[in-house]
Amino acid sequence: MAAHKQCAKPGLEVTLALLKPSTCSYQPDVSAILRHIKANDLDIVRTAKLYWTTQEAVQFYEEHQGRFYFPRLVAGMTSGPSMALALAGHDAIARWRALLGPTKVYRGRWEEPHPVGLRALYGRSDTLNGFHGSDAPATAKRELSLVFEGWNVDWWLEQETKRRQALQ
Secondary structure, X not given: OHHXXXXXXXXXXXXXXXXXXXXXXXXXXXXXXXXXXXXXXXXXXXXXXXXXXXXXXXXXXXXXXXXXXXXXXXXXXXXXXXEEEEEEEEOHHHHHHHHHOOOOHHHHHHOOOOOOOHHHHHOOOOOOOOEEEOOOHHHHHHHHHHHOOOOOHHHHHHHHHHHHHHHO
């Protein structure tokens, strides 16, 4: 029985994936990124095109307020449209962050033997790294509620878990 528990898949999660304006500016890249997400068994369950105001960007990135890069982060997020995706899958938060690669673009691009992660492929700089991914379930829930107003993530997870169990 203990061996079975060790082999069990991590639980179903939903995470927020943001394709920032610097990434959304070139449609062929967006299409390639969406194919990459699907090829890695993450389900896209919600999408939205965002045109953030300064106030919305400040609210979303409030934990970074006071840091030296904060004004550049807000300016980047309000420079054009972003694409928000709710990604679902087993261990979705960690898997999406692994697909992104290092936050610092140069690490994924130059410190590895070949480009590692979407940020290394599509990011421009540390602040304009092209993407955002929630870092924990509580963060994902907060961020998803900011982006997808009125969507009850807990209810969706409960229903989707039941649906997937019924299919097994």
